[in-house]
Amino acid sequence: MASKxxxxxxxxxxxxxxxxxxxxxxxxxxxxxxxxxxxQDDAPTIPDAEYDALRQxxxxxxxxFPELRTAESRSAKVGAAPSRGFAKVRHAVPMLSLQNxxxxxxxxxxxxxxxxxxxxxxxxxxxxxxxxxxxxxxxSLRYENGNLVTAATRxxxxxxxxxxxxxxxxxEVPQKLEGKNIPAVCEIRGEVxxxxxxxxxxxxxxxxxxxxxxxxxxxxxxxxxxxKDPSVTASRPLHFFAYAxxxxxxxxxxxxxxxxxxxxxxxxxxxxxxxxxxxxxxLIAYHADIGQKRAxxxxxxxxxxxxLDRLDWQQRLGFVSRSPRWAxxxxxxxxxxxxxxxxxxxxxxxxxxxxxxxxxxxVTVGGVVVQNVSLHxxxxxxxxxxxxxxxxxxTDIRIGDTVIVQRAGDVIPQIVDVVLDKRPETAKxxxxxxxxxxxxxxxxxxxxxxxxxxxxxxxxxxxxxxPAQAVERLRHFVSRAAFDIEGFGEKQVEMFFAxxxxxxxxxxxxxxxxxxxxxxxxxxxxxxxxxxxxxxxxAIDARRRIELNRLIYGLGIRxxxxxxxxxxxxxxxxxxxxxxxxxxxxIPIDKKDKGNEAWQELNAIExxxxxxxxxxxxxxxxxxxxxxxxxxxxxxxVLPMQEAKSDSPVAGKxxxxxxxxxxxxxxxxxxxxxxxxxxxxxxxSKKTDxxxxxxxxxxxxxKAKEAGVNVLTEDEWLALVGxx
Ligand code: IVH
Numbered sequence: 001m002a003s004k005x006x007x008x009x010x011x012x013x014x015x016x017x018x019x020x021x022x023x024x025x026x027x028x029x030x031x032x033x034x035x036x037x038x039x040q041d042d043a044p045t046i047p048d049a050e051y052d053a054l055r056q057x058x059x060x061x062x063x064x065f066p067e068l069r070t071a072e073s074r075s076a077k078v079g080a081a082p083s084r085g086f087a088k089v090r091h092a093v094p095m096l097s098l099q100n101x102x103x104x105x106x107x108x109x110x111x112x113x114x115x116x117x118x119x120x121x122x123x124x125x126x127x128x129x130x131x132x133x134x135x136x137x138x139x140s141l142r143y144e145n146g147n148l149v150t151a152a153t154r155x156x157x158x159x160x161x162x163x164x165x166x167x168x169x170x171x172e173v174p175q176k177l178e179g180k181n182i183p184a185v186c187e188i189r190g191e192v193x194x195x196x197x198x199x200x201x202x203x204x205x206x207x208x209x210x211x212x213x214x215x216x217x218x219x220x221x222x223x224x225x226x227x228k229d230p231s232v233t234a235s236r237p238l239h240f241f242a243y244a245x246x247x248x249x250x251x252x253x254x255x256x257x258x259x260x261x262x263x264x265x266x267x268x269x270x271x272x273x274x275x276x277x278x279x280x281x282x283l284i285a286y287h288a289d290i291g292q293k294r295a296x297x298x299x300x301x302x303x304x305x306x307x308l309d310r311l312d313w314q315q316r317l318g319f320v321s322r323s324p325r326w327a328x329x330x331x332x333x334x335x336x337x338x339x340x341x342x343x344x345x346x347x348x349x350x351x352x353x354x355x356x357x358x359x360x361x362x363v364t365v366g367g368v369v370v371q372n373v374s375l376h377x378x379x380x381x382x383x384x385x386x387x388x389x390x391x392x393x394x395t396d397i398r399i400g401d402t403v404i405v406q407r408a409g410d411v412i413p414q415i416v417d418v419v420l421d422k423r424p425e426t427a428k429x430x431x432x433x434x435x436x437x438x439x440x441x442x443x444x445x446x447x448x449x450x451x452x453x454x455x456x457x458x459x460x461x462x463x464x465x466x467p468a469q470a471v472e473r474l475r476h477f478v479s480r481a482a483f484d485i486e487g488f489g490e491k492q493v494e495m496f497f498a499x500x501x502x503x504x505x506x507x508x509x510x511x512x513x514x515x516x517x518x519x520x521x522x523x524x525x526x527x528x529x530x531x532x533x534x535x536x537x538x539a540i541d542a543r544r545r546i547e548l549n550r551l552i553y554g555l556g557i558r559x560x561x562x563x564x565x566x567x568x569x570x571x572x573x574x575x576x577x578x579x580x581x582x583x584x585x586x587i588p589i590d591k592k593d594k595g596n597e598a599w600q601e602l603n604a605i606e607x608x609x610x611x612x613x614x615x616x617x618x619x620x621x622x623x624x625x626x627x628x629x630x631x632x633x634x635x636x637x638v639l640p641m642q643e644a645k646s647d648s649p650v651a652g653k654x655x656x657x658x659x660x661x662x663x664x665x666x667x668x669x670x671x672x673x674x675x676x677x678x679x680x681x682x683x684x685s686k687k688t689d690x691x692x693x694x695x696x697x698x699x700x701x702x703k704a705k706e707a708g709v710n711v712l713t714e715d716e717w718l719a720l721v722g723x724x
Contacts, residue, residue: 006389012060020065027058031074039155042214042222047412048302049334052100085228086161089152092187093246095140096157097322098305098329107287107306108280110328114308117317117325127309129256130286131274133329134241135300136193137222139167142247143186146177153225157322166225167192169234174267187246188268194221195298198237216412217300239299242268255309276309287330294332295368303331334406337370338419339363341401344375344430348438348468352460356381356432358397358415365407373405373413377456378432378445385456392417398427436460438468441622446558447611461618463556464504464628471497473556477505481562482554483546486539487532504628505554509544509635512537548575549641555629558615567607568616569641575633582620585613606671643677650721651677653689656704659697661714676721684709692717 007019008026015023031054038044044051055074062069101107115126140160142150151167152160167173170192177186194202199217202224206213214220224236242263252262257276264270273290277283287304294301308314308326317325343359356375363370375397379385383396395418397403402422407413436443441462446455460466463473474493478485488508496502501511515522515533523533546554552575553565560568572578584598594600603613619625655678657669664672669692670680684691684703691704691711704711718724 008389009393012057012064015061015064017065017067020061021068024058024061024065024068027054027061028074030054031058042219042226044219047334047406047414049331049406052102052331056100056102086163086226088155088159089150089162090159091140091152091157091246092142094157095138095154095160095189095246096319096324098327099323100303101328101330102333104280104284107283107328107330110306111280111283114313114317114326118313125278127255128277128283128306129260129274129309130277130283131243131305131307132271132290132297132301133303133305133331134191134193134243134271135216135218135302136191136241137218137225139163139190139192139240140246141167141173141188141190143177143182143188145184146182148173148175161226163225165230166227166233169230170238170240172240172269177266179266181250181252182266183248183250183252185247185249187248188242188263189244189246190240190242190268192221192225192238192240193217193299194224194236194238196300197298202236240269241271243270243305251311254311256307256311256314257309259311277306283330287332291332301332303329305329335365336404336406336416337363337365338402338404339370341397341399341403341415344381344397344399346433346437348436348460348466350469350472352436352443352463352466352469354433354436354443354458354460356430358403360403360405363405365405365413368407370405370407370413373415375415378458379456381430381432395420396429398423398430400424400427432458434458436462436466436468439466439624441466441624442618444618446614459558461622462624463558463619465624467503470503474502474505474508476556477554478508479554482550483508483543484550485543487536488539492536504631506628506631506635508540509632511540544635545637545639547639547641548573551575551636551638552578555619555625557619559612560616564608564612566641567605570643571605573640575638579620579626579629582617585617587614587617606674648676648678648721650690652679654679654681654687655690655692656681656684656688656700657692657694658700659694661692661694663714663718672721672723690717690720 007015007023010019012020031051034044034046034051034054038051058074062073101110111126111128115124120126138154140152140154141148142152148164148168150162151164151173152162154160168175194217196217199214199220202220203213212223214223220236221238224233224238227233243260245259251259253259257274260270260274273293275286277286283306290301290304306328308317314324314326319325340361341358342361345357345359347355347357349355356377358373358375360371360373375381380391381397383391383394385391392415397415397418400423402419403415404417404419405413406416434443435441439460439462441460443458443460445458447453460469463469466473471494474497475490477483478488478490478493485508493502496507496511501514502508511522515537521533522528522536523530528536547569549562549566549569552560552568553562568578572581581598581602584596585602586596586599588595588599595603599613599617602608602616603610608616650673655673657666657680661669673680681688684700684707686707688704688707688709691700691709692714693701693704693711694714701711712720715724
């Protein structure tokens with residue numbers, strides 16, 4: 001596949017200053033977005049190894065172009081700022097991060113640097129504590145006079161989230177420190193984690209209940225801890241290993257290993273794998289040894305940590321930006337294996353997203369059998385993003401390809417490369433289906449609202465009939481702003497769907513008729529009796545008369561929420577008119593194409609843009625949706641929209657704007673007036689209530705004066721609507 005050279009693929013050494021600047025900004029944004037997803041949403045989208053690579057490149061750029069380093073630099077930040085919802089806690093001593101070592105040479109350099117810094121003689125021994133690096137989330141526990149007073153997450157290193165109530169539910173966190181010589185203030189730090197078996201069991205329960213499924217034990221630990229309700233945290237099996245500290249009014253030991261023993265003696269769990277090492281060779285051997293044990297451990301680790309043992313020396317070495325000079329994390333290389341892509345399957349998600357999944361010849365990667373790997377989307381398979389950026393160096397993935405699979409961050413496997421030498425001659429580029437495999441409706445890629453770019457996701461447009469989306473759509477159909485049928489909520493949707501009684505909206509309205517003929521009647525079902533069944537049917541009947549806007553909203557057309565549904569209802573007046581317009585509209589094929597009249601009319605509705613208009617047209621042009629809608633309409637009487645009574649003084653009034661407006665554009669003024677319930681007209685007539693006249697107003701102003709219309713300046717208008 002032809003590869004476009006892009007700055008992203010150039011080695012840092014080859015970058016010009018201008019290119020480096022661009023890369024620095026790009027990486028900064030990308031790392032920031034990943035930090036947000038990892039630290040705040042507990043839902044990372046890339047493996048840790050890939051994140052580390054981004055960060056390494058970012059730091060390499062700053063090393064080569066120091067002028068790009070500022071106080072705002074990522075290299076001076078740790079993690080992400082605390083998320084909203086929890087109170088903030090300022091850490092008495094900042095919670096820092098660790099520098100990473102990936103190669104053995106980095107470890108040797110770490111030891112040399114420390115020796116140089118401390119100016120140690122060649123024969124002077126240096127001792128390190130080597131520990132496992134637990135893949136959980138770090139926590140700071142503050143004890144005053146032996147009592148646990150606050151527990152806080154790391155947050156951005158300076159401020160974290162107050163999770164005290166939740167932490168108190170962990171058995172392994174003592175609420176009171178027992179033992180002699182407990183310092184008046186002690187901040188104990190360590191890692192909250194979930195074991196691998198507990199994580200798998202939790203995910204099974206979550207999946208069965210239709211709740212969030214976590215990507216890995218770290219995310220499930222973080223998600224379990226960040227609960228508004230501590231009883232939820234209490235129900236999750238969380239553990240804690242102590243390995244560090246913050247503020248201490250006294251130090252109970254003078255080495256790190258001594259501190260680990262003390263932590264154990266006062267009731268904390270410490271990880272038993274720690275060991276004292278005397279040289280870089282010792283450290284590297286420890287890394288290899290723990291690497292061997294990794295798969296058989298009960299919990300995830302993503303590397304090992306080396307810490308200079310003597311605390312007085314740690315003090316002398318101090319910190320550089322976000323990490324201590326006296327410690328380093330030696331990460332494990334991501335594990336890889338080679339296998340063959342047997343097939344590519346398309347799965348349809350609840351929102352209609354088509355996700356390709358590679359079916360692999362089963363292969364063991366890091367002790368786990370992998371046979372399915374998500375290929376994310378169409379562009380990912382092609383190896384070229386919509387903006388031309390390359391994935392895997394621009395190589396596409398084909399059925400029959402030999403691929404390298406990687407499992408990083410221990411759980412989510414992915415394809416990192418294709419072995420082109422082994423590509424069978426018969427292998428053809430994968431052609432992504434344009435039809436939904438679940439229902440046969442056409443599947444489209446829309447233009448992303450925020451970026452203006454084509455969305456990477458191809459989506460099924462058969463919203464009303466696609467079985468993969470049915471439950472979600474039915475739920476939406478009965479929701480508050482749509483049909484809002486009393487006694488027919490999400491639970492009932494799921495029950496009736498599972499029983500095959502309600503598969504599409506129209507079925508709701510034929511339920512009573514079918515029930516009358518059925519052998520097993522609703523009234524005989526668990527949870528129902530004669531009265532409740534009758535009530536349900538009456539509630540359904542009551543909603544046969546439905547306002548147009550609610551009906552439009554209930555259809556679940558993409559991007560058509562409550563507001564857009566009202567705009568459409570107001571503009572077209574009837575379902576037939578909307579359907580006709582959508583059927584007649586031609587979606588423009590490129591920027592120069594303006595589309596036909598029906599398209600322009602739809603697109604000209606204030607508040608409806610290209611993306612929304614396109615989704616509407618796609619929806620109504622899908623025959624299966626039209627059929628399902630016809631079945632539904634046969635059951636309904638559609639009423640005109642009830643305009644909400646607005647308390648705005650201009651609601652229901654007709655306004656004309658003329659002349660130059662100085663504080664807003666004409667379009668803005670028009671949108672504002674309409675938002676407040678006013679009608680905006682193009683010319684002055686007897687019906688005009690207000691003429692808003694700016695400088696340069698001409699004939700309209702004359703006419704308004706003659707007709708005795710209220711004339712306002714822009715300022716007076718703004719004052720009238722309360723915007724000034
Ligand atoms: S020491 C000032 N020891 O790794 C250094 N950290 O990448 C304090 N971690 O934020 C950290 N196991 O969440 C240390 N044995 C260990 C660790 C460990 C896991 C985490 C911790 C830290 C991150 C740094």
